[in-house]
Amino acid sequence: MTAPRRATPRSVPAYAAPTLPMLVRVQMALRLFMIQSAWNYELLLGNGVGFCIEPALRMLPGGKGGVAYREALARESQYFNAHPYLAAVAVGALARAELEGAQPARIERFRTALCGPLGSVGDRLVWAGWLPFCSLLALAAYGLGAGPVTVLLLFLGLYNVGHVALRAWGLSVGWRNGMRVAGSLATPWLREGPAHLARAAAMLAGVALPLALGRALGPGRAILGGVVVIVAVMGALAARLPAWLQGWRLALGVLAIWIAYSLATYTVAR
Amino acid sequence: MKPELPLALLTLLGAVLGLDAVSFPQAMLSRPIVAATLGGAVVGDAFSGLLAGATLELVALETLPVGASRYPEWGSASVVAGGLIGSYGQASAGALSVTLFAAIATGWIGGWTMVQLRGTNATMARRLRPAINAGSPSAVVGLQFAGLFADFVRGAALTLLALLAFNPLMRAALGVWGANPRYSRAVAVAVVASVASGAVWKLFRGTAGARWYLLAGLALGLLAMALA
Numbered sequence A: 001m002t003a004p005r006r007a008t009p010r011s012v013p014a015y016a017a018p019t020l021p022m023l024v025r026v027q028m029a030l031r032l033f034m035i036q037s038a039w040n041y042e043l044l045l046g047n048g049v050g051f052c053i054e055p056a057l058r059m060l061p062g063g064k065g066g067v068a069y070r071e072a073l074a075r076e077s078q079y080f081n082a083h084p085y086l087a088a089v090a091v092g093a094l095a096r097a098e099l100e101g102a103q104p105a106r107i108e109r110f111r112t113a114l115c116g117p118l119g120s121v122g123d124r125l126v127w128a129g130w131l132p133f134c135s136l137l138a139l140a141a142y143g144l145g146a147g148p149v150t151v152l153l154l155f156l157g158l159y160n161v162g163h164v165a166l167r168a169w170g171l172s173v174g175w176r177n178g179m180r181v182a183g184s185l186a187t188p189w190l191r192e193g194p195a196h197l198a199r200a201a202a203m204l205a206g207v208a209l210p211l212a213l214g215r216a217l218g219p220g221r222a223i224l225g226g227v228v229v230i231v232a233v234m235g236a237l238a239a240r241l242p243a244w245l246q247g248w249r250l251a252l253g254v255l256a257i258w259i260a261y262s263l264a265t266y267t268v269a270r
Numbered sequence B: 001m002k003p004e005l006p007l008a009l010l011t012l013l014g015a016v017l018g019l020d021a022v023s024f025p026q027a028m029l030s031r032p033i034v035a036a037t038l039g040g041a042v043v044g045d046a047f048s049g050l051l052a053g054a055t056l057e058l059v060a061l062e063t064l065p066v067g068a069s070r071y072p073e074w075g076s077a078s079v080v081a082g083g084l085i086g087s088y089g090q091a092s093a094g095a096l097s098v099t100l101f102a103a104i105a106t107g108w109i110g111g112w113t114m115v116q117l118r119g120t121n122a123t124m125a126r127r128l129r130p131a132i133n134a135g136s137p138s139a140v141v142g143l144q145f146a147g148l149f150a151d152f153v154r155g156a157a158l159t160l161l162a163l164l165a166f167n168p169l170m171r172a173a174l175g176v177w178g179a180n181p182r183y184s185r186a187v188a189v190a191v192v193a194s195v196a197s198g199a200v201w202k203l204f205r206g207t208a209g210a211r212w213y214l215l216a217g218l219a220l221g222l223l224a225m226a227l228a
Helices: A022-032 A046-057 A067-076 A087-100 A104-143 A148-186 A193-239 A247-269 B007-022 B032-042 B046-060 B074-088 B095-133 B137-175 B181-204 B210-227
Strands: none
Touching: A022 A046, A022 A087, A022 A148, A046 A067, A046 A087, A046 B095, A046 B137, A067 A087, A067 A104, A087 A104, A087 A148, A104 A148, A104 A193, A104 B032, A104 B046, A148 B032, A148 B046, A193 B046, A193 B181, A193 B210, A247 B046, A247 B095, A247 B137, A247 B181, B007 B032, B007 B074, B007 B095, B007 B137, B032 B046, B032 B074, B046 B074, B046 B095, B046 B181, B074 B095, B074 B137, B095 B137, B095 B181, B181 B210
16 A cells, blocks of 8 residues: 555645644643653664654544555654754654654655754754853852752752753644754744753853852851862863863862772871 | 661652652752752651752753763762751761762662663664654654653662662761861762862863853852852
């Protein structure tokens, strides 16, 4: 049996404009939280995209297990790479393209074209912007004396408002625009947002680091001035570290030396 | 000192928060400031957990979980940190130094286990490739859940082994700690704050105008610190 979409080349949808039932939309939205569960060096996010689109594909002619369903699921489970939150845009857009019966070759080209923008925009917006911003805000709250519950609620609440909203927006805008979704990625807040966030986070970093340092020192506050000078000098050096020597490696090494010194001090004192 | 840790609870927490790093749901429950605080709460001292979490968060600022890059897995490592410092108390001389060392080392090993997990997932994906290419829903869904389960087991094993290794080491180290308690904490905090300063500079220097915002914030922060 040949699926109808493969029979004739066309640029217009083969099937009537679909609607996405709320239950299917919820299933897809929930699955998006698991999109990276099988992340691997072979398919990257690919299987996750297929997994998230699968509930929508059951609406294809022939239903679950039909030829159209199996072809579409196979196509959507191939190699794919994007930021995990913005992959929602791809999931929505690809689900619509499949349900509209777009040509397989067009879908595959579209799928490939989505990888780059959804990866770079998401990395700049979330990993290099929103996450450090929320993290620094939590550190500032800690530095100002907030307790565990306040710090956790502030960080998790704020971060996840942005996180969940981004996934929901992505699925919605992807589904609404289908293969014309590229225009939505040029929206001002996605284009300019990362730079604004970075500037806000930079200012917050300036506030949060001294405050967090002051509180974390605890009984060592008496030597606060000296610690600040040491941090300024060592921080400037850390900023010039080669990429392979990440800060955590340096911290691990210095702490190991410090622990060894302290144990040696005890031994000598005895 | 309370040398006995609630291993089962901490292991379960480490497994769940380890999952959050990549597999499910990436809600940043795995960030140190959250995971270590929860680890501390499990052993009855959320405030010490928060101290470990905040200091580890300073180290984690430079970690951007971008795609295939290799980075420390902070979720399980921070649970270990919270459990350790919560058990011994932040007032013990050297507790913060040893806790941070244990957590960063665990995070490092955790990063390695993530690479192994991705390799294992790739092996499973290769094996299931014919079924996936045939559009089998059970292969696609099965691979997702297999990856999720494997990550859960990875996080649990990492947390348990780290606690079993570092708890006696911490007990032994704190028993013979020779350095001044005030300086001990200051050294640990200075190290992580230096790493954070470098990370912040690297993170934001590429954005136009960000360095001026950083300087303005720093002036405010230093003033607030002096007044605190």
